[in-house]
Amino acid sequence: MAQVVLKDVVKNYGDVYAVNHVSLTVEDGEFVALVGPSGCGKTTTLNLVAGLIPMSGGTISIGDRDVTDLDPKDRDIAMVFQNYALYPQKSVYKNLAFPLQMRKLPKDEIDKRVQAAAKTLDIVHLLERKPRELSGGQQQRVALGRALVREPRAFLMDEPLSNLDAKLRVQMRSEIKRFHQDLNATIIYVTHDQLEAVTMSDKMAVMNGGFLQQYDSPANVFANPVNMFVASFVGSPAMSLVPLTAVTKGTDVVLASPEGWELPLNAANAKKALSAKSNKVVLGGRHSTIKVHKAQVPGSVPGKVYTVEPTGDVTFAQVFVSGAVVNVSVDPTFLLRPDEPVFIEFDQNRMHLFDGETEMALKLAD
Amino acid sequence: MSTVQGQAIFRDVPEPKRVGLRQKVWNSRFDYLYVAPAIIVMLIVIGYPIYYTIELSFFNTPASLALSAKQFNGLDNYVTILTSPIFWKVTWQTVVWTVVSTFFAFMIGLGAALALHREFAGRGVLRAILLIPWVVSAVAASYVWKWLYHSDFGAISAMLTQVGLVDKPINFIDNTSTSLYALIVVNVWKEFSFAMIMLMAGLQTVPDTLLRAAQVDGASPWQRFWHVTFPHLRGVSMVTLLLLAVQNFNSFIIPWIMTGGGPAGSSDIWITHIYQLAFGRQRWGVASAYAVILFIVMMVLGYFYVRALTKGDDARAAT
Numbered sequence: 063m064a065q066v067v068l069k070d071v072v073k074n075y076g077d078v079y080a081v082n083h084v085s086l087t088v089e090d091g092e093f094v095a096l097v098g099p100s101g102c103g104k105t106t107t108l109n110l111v112a113g114l115i116p117m118s119g120g121t122i123s124i125g126d127r128d129v130t131d132l133d134p135k136d137r138d139i140a141m142v143f144q145n146y147a148l149y150p151q152k153s154v155y156k157n158l159a160f161p162l163q164m165r166k167l168p169k170d171e172i173d174k175r176v177q178a179a180a181k182t183l184d185i186v187h188l189l190e191r192k193p194r195e196l197s198g199g200q201q202q203r204v205a206l207g208r209a210l211v212r213e214p215r216a217f218l219m220d221e222p223l224s225n226l227d228a229k230l231r232v233q234m235r236s237e238i239k240r241f242h243q244d245l246n247a248t249i250i251y252v253t254h255d256q257l258e259a260v261t262m263s264d265k266m267a268v269m270n271g272g273f274l275q276q277y278d279s280p281a282n283v284f285a286n287p288v289n290m291f292v293a294s295f296v297g298s299p300a301m302s303l304v305p306l307t308a309v310t311k312g313t314d315v316v317l318a319s320p321e322g323w324e325l326p327l328n329a330a331n332a333k334k335a336l337s338a339k340s341n342k343v344v345l346g347g348r349h350s351t352i353k354v355h356k357a358q359v360p361g362s363v364p365g366k367v368y369t370v371e372p373t374g375d376v377t378f379a380q381v382f383v384s385g386a387v388v389n390v391s392v393d394p395t396f397l398l399r400p401d402e403p404v405f406i407e408f409d410q411n412r413m414h415l416f417d418g419e420t421e422m423a424l425k426l427a428d
Numbered sequence: 429m430s431t432v433q434g435q436a437i438f439r440d441v442p443e444p445k446r447v448g449l450r451q452k453v454w455n456s457r458f459d460y461l462y463v464a465p466a467i468i469v470m471l472i473v474i475g476y477p478i479y480y481t482i483e484l485s486f487f488n489t490p491a492s493l494a495l496s497a498k499q500f501n502g503l504d505n506y507v508t509i510l511t512s513p514i515f516w517k518v519t520w521q522t523v524v525w526t527v528v529s530t531f532f533a534f535m536i537g538l539g540a541a542l543a544l545h546r547e548f549a550g551r552g553v554l555r556a557i558l559l560i561p562w563v564v565s566a567v568a569a570s571y572v573w574k575w576l577y578h579s580d581f582g583a584i585s586a587m588l589t590q591v592g593l594v595d596k597p598i599n600f601i602d603n604t605s606t607s608l609y610a611l612i613v614v615n616v617w618k619e620f621s622f623a624m625i626m627l628m629a630g631l632q633t634v635p636d637t638l639l640r641a642a643q644v645d646g647a648s649p650w651q652r653f654w655h656v657t658f659p660h661l662r663g664v665s666m667v668t669l670l671l672l673a674v675q676n677f678n679s680f681i682i683p684w685i686m687t688g689g690g691p692a693g694s695s696d697i698w699i700t701h702i703y704q705l706a707f708g709r710q711r712w713g714v715a716s717a718y719a720v721i722l723f724i725v726m727m728v729l730g731y732f733y734v735r736a737l738t739k740g741d742d743a744r745a746a747t
């Protein structure tokens with residue numbers, strides 16, 4: 063296994079920049095999730111690493127080799143595709159053997175490795191079948207097996223679970239995670255599902271519009287999103303964002319809404335709010351840090367319940383606050399009705415403030 | 429559509445009861461009515477000639493159109509044909525004509541389809557040019573090629589002599605040893621575009637990710653073709669080959685216009701031979717027996733064609 067380094071990687075189709083100056087280091091044995099909405103350039107990035115499409119700029123190295131100009135077959139990587147890309151006319155055995163045959167390994171070595179991979183993935187009994195005689199989950203495993211037999215330097219996976227049903231997806235998620243741990247494999251894993259990224263990866267690279275937005279551990283991305291896009295993309299339900307205006311009142315700083323209410327900020331948040339380019343500040347809060355009251359308490363702001371979604375353990379609700387939708391969660395015994403007026407309390411220590419102009423997170427300069 | 433959906437949508441339709449044939453026919457009486465005009469026309473213009481051909485094949489016919497004077501002679505016509513050396517010569521030429529034409533039309537079509545499958549400047553124009561043979565009239569093309577082949581005025585001989593490959597003009601189509609092959613060249617030229625179109629459509633069905641997977645797996649371009657592209661083309665290749673074979677078996681225009689089967693029958697194939705027998709020598713009975721034999725062969729080919737088509741359906745339905 064090896065380290066994968068992308069330096070200033072660019073891919074453009076005319077004026078469309080599918081990948082825009084992305085730099086990223088995947089350490090040896092690391093599981094990195096490349097995550098972002100559809101069309102943000104994840105597949106393109108992965109294909110560039112694989113060498114399947116020519117780069118417009120930048121360099122890529124795998125291990126200690128610069129592979130920028132190498133063919134896919136010489137990069138020593140294995141790839142798992144969204145639709146599995148199994149050879150439909152070949153049996154499972156032949157599918158697994160194919161990459162080894164192409165590398166001209168001796169027959170008995172091929173057989174040994176195919177059997178070993180089949181055993182690891184528990185598909186020994188399927189070896190004689192054709193791909194179309196397999197379920198989605200089984201096909202997925204064969205696709206993993208075909209990547210596994212090669213003992214490549216890195217695995218590239220492009221939305222490998224998105225064609226599976228929800229239950230199987232959860233199961234395969236943990237299997238791929240096991241696969242990563244057992245092999246100590248370097249994996250770049252593309253997904254549009256932030257939950258997959260958060261649950262599986264050591265680090266997640268959040269992309270949007272061809273740009274790398276943030277590259278950090280899921281916990282850090284979750285706790286300290288660098289901008290409003292990352293904040294609203296990671297986490298379910300999404301972080302709520304309320305656009306407000308920062309106003310200095312004597313020694314205090316408050317966030318004022320057009321409706322006239324004001325939310326006083328503590329010292330740290332006040333300093334952040336004042337560091338914004340203009341007085342436009344966006345307040346962000348995750349549902350788990352927001353309290354809902356039926357009566358006004360100090361530091362709470364008025365809102366109106368929009369929808370209520372009981373899930374059993376917890377009830378989610380959407381509340382209109384100053385024209386924005388705020389996701390909250392309450393105990394199932396705390397009954398809320400649509401259109402009911404409520405008061406929302408943000409946790410001052412865990413709230414997020416963003417610059418309304420640049421959409422970047424406001425941080426304390428230290 | 430799944431049965432579940434079917435039930436949901438057609439909830440009010442009662443379970444079908446077992447009904448007698450007469451009832452079934454009566455129930456779909458309007459369906460029969462709607463196809464009746466087509467059926468009647470087909471019976472008149474196809475069914476009756478087939479019947480009449482089969483009937484004539486058992487008769488000794490006068491060499492005139494006074495066919496009422498025909499005399500039943502059992503299988504004599506068939507015996508005559510199958511024992512005649514000309515029959516076997518023409519059959520061999522038909523096989524050569526069909527197999528060689530089909531093979532080369534397919535291979536050249538495949539090459540062209542593969543070449544045109546990748547993006548390059550001028551692809552559209554080239555594709556249009558390569559389609560010309562298929563769209564020009566066979567009659568016109570035959571006359572043009574006849575002139576191209578002409579030993580005194582033909583461009584091909586002129587070019588060959590000019591380049592110095594041969595020292596005197598070659599007589600391509602007035603020569604018993606080259607006439608059939610000269611016609612095959614024209615035929616291949618005429619119909620390779622058809623194979624090209626079919627295979628180009630087939631190439632569209634090869635999934636891109638499969639080719640990419642093979643690339644990552646270390647397959648060379650040739651290996652990718654052999655392991656990924658070609659297996660995907662199998663169905664369309666079968667259909668194309670069979671359609672070409674049937675069409676070549678039934679060829680008439682090119683050989684008839686260019687050589688009329690000559691010289692000395694050296695480029696005669698079944699259809700031209702039958703035509704000659706019937707309308708040249710007015711041996712209606714023998715020609716009919718020939719046609720019946722051809723008909724049987726065509727039905728066998730047709731059977732395989734339909735089977736290849738429906739087999740593709742089964743495979744697709746299974747995935």
Ligand SMILES: Nc1ncnc2c1ncn2[C@@H]1O[C@H](COP(=O)(O)OP(=O)(O)O)[C@@H](O)[C@H]1O
Nearest residue numbers: 075078079080099100101102103104105106107
């Ligand atoms: N061959 C191509 N030609 C033009 N634009 C492309 C091509 N491939 C991808 N793109 C564009 O690049 C962007 C990123 O695509 P992709 O990497 O497939 O996104 P993702 O995998 O994140 O959904 C999209 O806007 C897409 O339209």
Ligand SMILES: [Mg+2]
Nearest residue numbers: 101104105106
């Ligand atoms: Mg994609």
